[in-house]
Amino acid sequence: MTTTSRRVVALTAISAVSAAAAPSGAQATLVAPPGPWPATVIGATNPLTGTPFVFNGAHATHSASLRVWLPHRAARRAAIARVIGRKTVVRGRLRNRATHRSISAAALQLAAQHAAGGDWYVVGAARTNRRGRFRAVLPPGPSRRIAVLYWPDVTAPGPVFSRRLLVRASARVYLKTTMLTRHRIVFRGRVSGAPIPSGGLVVAAQVRNGRAWATVRLVRTLPSGRFVARYRFKYADRRYQVRALAPAQPAWPLYSGHSQPRRLRSR
Numbered sequence: 001m002t003t004t005s006r007r008v009v010a011l012t013a014i015s016a017v018s019a020a021a022a023p024s025g026a027q028a029t030l031v032a033p034p035g036p037w038p039a040t041v042i043g044a045t046n047p048l049t050g051t052p053f054v055f056n057g058a059h060a061t062h063s064a065s066l067r068v069w070l071p072h073r074a075a076r077r078a079a080i081a082r083v084i085g086r087k088t089v090v091r092g093r094l095r096n097r098a099t100h101r102s103i104s105a106a107a108l109q110l111a112a113q114h115a116a117g118g119d120w121y122v123v124g125a126a127r128t129n130r131r132g133r134f135r136a137v138l139p140p141g142p143s144r145r146i147a148v149l150y151w152p153d154v155t156a157p158g159p160v161f162s163r164r165l166l167v168r169a170s171a172r173v174y175l176k177t178t179m180l181t182r183h184r185i186v187f188r189g190r191v192s193g194a195p196i197p198s199g200g201l202v203v204a205a206q207v208r209n210g211r212a213w214a215t216v217r218l219v220r221t222l223p224s225g226r227f228v229a230r231y232r233f234k235y236a237d238r239r240y241q242v243r244a245l246a247p248a249q250p251a252w253p254l255y256s257g258h259s260q261p262r263r264l265r266s267r
Contacts, residue, residue, distance in 0.1 A: 043122035048154040057106025068092035079166035102132030115143035171257030183266035205229040208241035
């Protein structure tokens, strides 16, 4: 079998693994599902209770427009993937829906729910600036839906809820490479972020091919998460980029994750 044929077979195999192995959370739509909010959010209370203040922010109103998004480079996303263990920044803006005036100095609460379901609970807080903008931080954790709550005044029977966003926790993958003679390479690494199934995880050794990544080897980790893969490049004295990919798969609660790309020259 030629090198090209082996790459095609490997690419087909990893595509099948990724499609068949996606966890149940991967089937969720990027925008949070429709439906009424729960009657309560654990830990959520009107921040004005017990204070001398009546209104929550300047120009407070029950007809508030509460926009939220997940920043990703220069874009605003409804869903993103983050390597497990990292914090996630949530941004948004609070305005009067009728007049479009910013609601400044308003106290907000950040709520979360496990992507697999369960109760909503408060995980953070934020305050709007003079333009009605705010920034909240979601602590590290599993895949979750998140939203922001706003009580317009002290007598409000319940909060104004934002739309729901989705933060997908992805696997953490470490990789070291060793370049041998006769343009051979050894991939050594480890997958972490959640308990490894007893049968190990499938990992793909990949080489950059233009804008895409070509899978050249499929291996299975040990129960410790460690793996080793070997490959031989076709040409010597060429520059390559390589990485290791851990796709989503059964009995693994995390989404697909990959290592940092490594640059090398074959010899």
